[in-house]
Amino acid sequence: MLQGFSALRSARLTAGVFVLAAALSGCAGLFPQTAQLAEEGPPQGAPREVELTQVPFFPQVEYQCGPAALATALANFGVKVTPDDLVSQVYLPERKGSLQVEMLAAARRRGMVSYVLAPRFADLLREIAAGNPVVVLIDQGIGPLEYWHYAVAMGYDYDYGQLILRSGETERRLIPFALYEFMWKKSGYWAMVALPPQRVPATADETRWLAAIAAFERVGDARGARTAYASFLARWPDNVNAAIGLANAHYALKELPQAEQVLRRAASRAPDSVIVLNNLAQTLSDQGRDEDALPLIERAVAAGGPFAAAARETREQILGRLAKKTR
Amino acid sequence: MNAWTRMICRILVVLMAWTPFQIAQAGMIGTDQVVTSSSSADRSTLLNFVGRSDVASQLQTFGIDPATAKDRVAAMTDEEVQSLAGKINAMPAGADTAGLLLVVAVIVLIWWVVTKR
Numbered sequence: 001m002l003q004g005f006s007a008l009r010s011a012r013l014t015a016g017v018f019v020l021a022a023a024l025s026g027c028a029g030l031f032p033q034t035a036q037l038a039e040e041g042p043p044q045g046a047p048r049e050v051e052l053t054q055v056p057f058f059p060q061v062e063y064q065c066g067p068a069a070l071a072t073a074l075a076n077f078g079v080k081v082t083p084d085d086l087v088s089q090v091y092l093p094e095r096k097g098s099l100q101v102e103m104l105a106a107a108r109r110r111g112m113v114s115y116v117l118a119p120r121f122a123d124l125l126r127e128i129a130a131g132n133p134v135v136v137l138i139d140q141g142i143g144p145l146e147y148w149h150y151a152v153a154m155g156y157d158y159d160y161g162q163l164i165l166r167s168g169e170t171e172r173r174l175i176p177f178a179l180y181e182f183m184w185k186k187s188g189y190w191a192m193v194a195l196p197p198q199r200v201p202a203t204a205d206e207t208r209w210l211a212a213i214a215a216f217e218r219v220g221d222a223r224g225a226r227t228a229y230a231s232f233l234a235r236w237p238d239n240v241n242a243a244i245g246l247a248n249a250h251y252a253l254k255e256l257p258q259a260e261q262v263l264r265r266a267a268s269r270a271p272d273s274v275i276v277l278n279n280l281a282q283t284l285s286d287q288g289r290d291e292d293a294l295p296l297i298e299r300a301v302a303a304g305g306p307f308a309a310a311a312r313e314t315r316e317q318i319l320g321r322l323a324k325k326t327r
Numbered sequence: 328m329n330a331w332t333r334m335i336c337r338i339l340v341v342l343m344a345w346t347p348f349q350i351a352q353a354g355m356i357g358t359d360q361v362v363t364s365s366s367s368a369d370r371s372t373l374l375n376f377v378g379r380s381d382v383a384s385q386l387q388t389f390g391i392d393p394a395t396a397k398d399r400v401a402a403m404t405d406e407e408v409q410s411l412a413g414k415i416n417a418m419p420a421g422a423d424t425a426g427l428l429l430v431v432a433v434i435v436l437i438w439w440v441v442t443k444r
Contacts, residue, residue, distance in 0.1 A: 251355055313352050
């Protein structure tokens with residue numbers, strides 16, 4: 001009946017396997033994803049057994065699993081940070097805990113792109129298999145009693161049906177898939193990765209990963225943003241919005257010829273994009289080529305749409321600069 | 328002379344009140360505007376302005392000093408700010424120092440054994 005979890009039949013009937021057996025023999029409704037995982041085998045491209053042993057471990061100090069988990073994920077990629085450094089960025093003293101949004105935001109401030117995974121068990125395993133430790137939010141309470149906890153999933157053994165985590169004061173915590181899902185489900189299967197800008201998550205969704213990079217760019221690391229957009233375009237070369245992002249990063253770094261080059265390529269793919277036209281015109285104008293910029297910005301203004309007001313302002317500016325030249 | 332000064336002051340007051348809400352400006356259109364849907368860019372910018380200070384002051388009530396609260400909110404996206412505004416108390420805040428897991432495991436086990444038979 002079951003190909004996966006062959007250990008079910010082995011002598012090592014751990015508690016986890018027992019719970020799993022119950023879950024699989026008709027009560028799969030409580031652990032739907034575990035049941036699915038058992039049926040479908042390990043996710044595509046993921047080995048049966050992975051453990052990222054190099055993931056550092058910061059034993060948690062009282063209530064501060066948020067800073068500890070985030071520091072674990074960041075330090076894994078070489079960010080020099082300890083949980084103490086992150087307390088002032090993610091910890092809420094009166095709540096004695098950390099909010100999900102702040103976990104995402106704090107990673108950005110450390111030069112990493114944070115991304116919330118799709119709520120799928122298979123995606124969690126695929127990220128681990130790709131070498132990305134995953135910060136997860138689980139509820140260790142029962143019913144109305146809530147004990148929210150952040151941990152870092154950094155390994156699994158598919159055949160034994162176990163997830164391996166850095167959690168609280170435990171360096172290597174083993175949790176059976178079914179029990180893990182029981183605790184994880186209550187957070188809506190919330191999981192995040194925080195990756196250096198050159199990396200793309202194994203399970204990245206084009207639109208959401210782009211939004212993650214834009215959020216990262218917002219914090220102001222133009223160099224990192226440039227790298228992230230370039231990696232994005234290596235994977236999805238036709239994405240015009242990512243090209244706009246890459247050009248904006250170049251522009252912020254005063255690399256105007258590079259910005260122009262990227263925008264020209266984008267313009268050939270999306271000739272009517274007001275944003276591409278506006279930004280290209282601005283880039284040309286800033287290089288003193290207002291004559292080239294004018295026809296482009298006229299096209300942007302004529303196209304209308306939500307960015308028409310910005311395009312009109314840019315045109316005024318270009319006309320002003322041209323007038324100054326002829327005077 | 329005095330009338331002129333008063334006039335200039337009035338103009339300045341109007342300009343200062345108006346400036347923060349003047350959204351469209353010449354220059355590059357930012358990536359975050361492109362990536363998030365921006366059919367009502369002006370409205371959402373104004374809402375955001377309010378949302379950010381709202382979330383920052385909420386963080387302060389949870390024990391964060393004003394400058395740190397401002398920095399923390401600054402690292403959030405518009406959507407993230409909206410998701411927190413007015414709701415921080417109801418959000419899960421990961422905190423627990425483990426320990427309860429064993430209890431859960433045992434109870435779940437017993438429960439399954441009982442319901443199975």
